[in-house]
Amino acid sequence: MSVDEGTVRRVAKLARLRLIEAEVAPLARELSGILAWVEQLGELDVSDVPPMTGVGASLKRRADQVTEGGLAEEVLRNAPHAEDGFFTVPKVVE
Amino acid sequence: MTTKHHPHETGARLIRGATGDWEIVLGLEVHAQVSSKAKLFSGASTEFGAEPNAQVSFVDAAFPGMLPVINEYCVEQAVRTGIGLKAAINLRSVFDRKNYFYPDLPSGYQISQYKSPIVGEGAVTIDLPDGSTRTVGIERLHLEQDAGKSIHDMHPRYSYVDLNRSGVALMEIVTRPDMRSSEEAAAFIRKLRAILRYLGTCDGNMEEGSMRADVNVSVRRPGAALGTRCEIKNVNSIRFVQQAIEYEARRQVDLIEDGGKVEQETRLFDTKTGTTRTMRSKEEAHDYRYFPDPDLLPLELDAAYVEAIRESLPELPDEKKERFVAEYGLSAYDAGVLAAERETAAFFESVASGRDAKLAANWVTGDFFAALNKAGLDITASPVSAGQLGALIDLISDGTISGRIAKEVFEILFTSGGDPRAIVEERGLRQVTDTGAIEAAVEAIISANPDKVAEYREKPKLMGWFVGQVMKETGGKANPQAVNEILKRKLDG
Known part of the structure; x- marks a missing residue:
């Protein structure tokens, strides 16, 4: 599968990445190369191998207990803007 | 062989346009908050009404390197709800990342379930005002995280973000497009809410946002292929759901009849004007690029676990209604009214125990409900207990007082409390049979x-x-x- 320039622009937009025009063609080429490399895996016959999304262990679970909270100050510490205990961002209105 | 499901060949309510009749086709996606103490993947509290960002863990705020760990209680509630919806439980389900950007979604993705939800197909029987019932198919139920809350009216240039809801467990319940009128949609939400409350898996409180609905609306000529649908997002009361449907269906009919075409889009319901309008930020919003969350292994359940939950299920509204008809000889209508809420059913059964059940049903659905309505009280806050009402009914049954006097005694009980027999004696209300x-x-x-x-x-x-x-x-x-x-x-x- 090869990635065209339109796809590069679209993916960049969805990921909120700003590209300069000169980057588009090289990225398309590089991404196509990466995909082609990964696609070599397709040569293997895995029809009787179940999909694996993790190794060994089963999903770890927690009990329904409140163990965290009261961290508003720490949570907000790195925010560019905060006020009255809220994060504040440039207005987004529907 | 496939048999097509036609729950609506009769009884569909049509709307009249300038060029003929149109049928409304409705599907719902209901978001029901799991009544858990802690969030789906963190140990922060879910309690309503806390100070902003006071119930946010580093996982909920998407700090780098923080890992989600699933709350086993939330899993159990999803399975429980699935069984209550007569649905297939999937012993293996997968959590995916749904990617989009919004200020109240700090990680840039919502952990949800896409191709492999925890619950598959089921069915809900809805009760319509004319006493008939109808089946609405359930397509799936999946677990997902709620987002935070944005507040837009606190500052002229800034939106304020509170992440207290961020990461709270939601069950998204998706129906088939089986409803044909706003009344049916309302009946579905009422029934779903009753089932959730019976199960105790969601409190169903729409005012506090524990339950909200996205409504898919399309119109077509009766019997024709499905029309293009619009999705109305986040409607938070049954009345608004009905208003939004009525407005949206009419808008689509007018649009088509004027030679226009319905565009598939997401719309918002404006509660002030009762109208729907298109969401501005829709461009490319629907490419969520789902992929399995690498932080979470598949959720695997064993059949014995599911069976144990099935065994622990309480009697649900439909079964209770049937039993009220069979055991107490109530009409289907009265049985439905009394079984609609768990508290109401328990109150009635307590009053009816060892007494004339029909008389008990008449009193509960009659004077008792009327008094509660008039006082604006919920049954849990009733000043008259089931014991008091039962004692009053005993006085009627043994001929101590007439039905008319009983109404007077009930008024006294409701406003100033007391023991019915003592009230009758003190006030000399005993029936004259001499x-x-x-x-x-x-x-x-x-x-x-x-x-x-x-x-x-x-x-x-x-x-x-x-x-x-x-x-x-x-x-x-x-x-x-x-x-x-x-x-x-x-x-x-």
């Missing part, structure tokens, strides 16, 4: 009103007037049957 006393009253009325007696010979309907006079004379305490009998004997004899 025929001698009644006879004396009847004779007094007859001899004082010779003109009415003469009139009665021409118009037997006047009996009612005599009964009224005797009841008045006896302060309403005379046994009505005895009064009737004695009057008839004296007047006709």
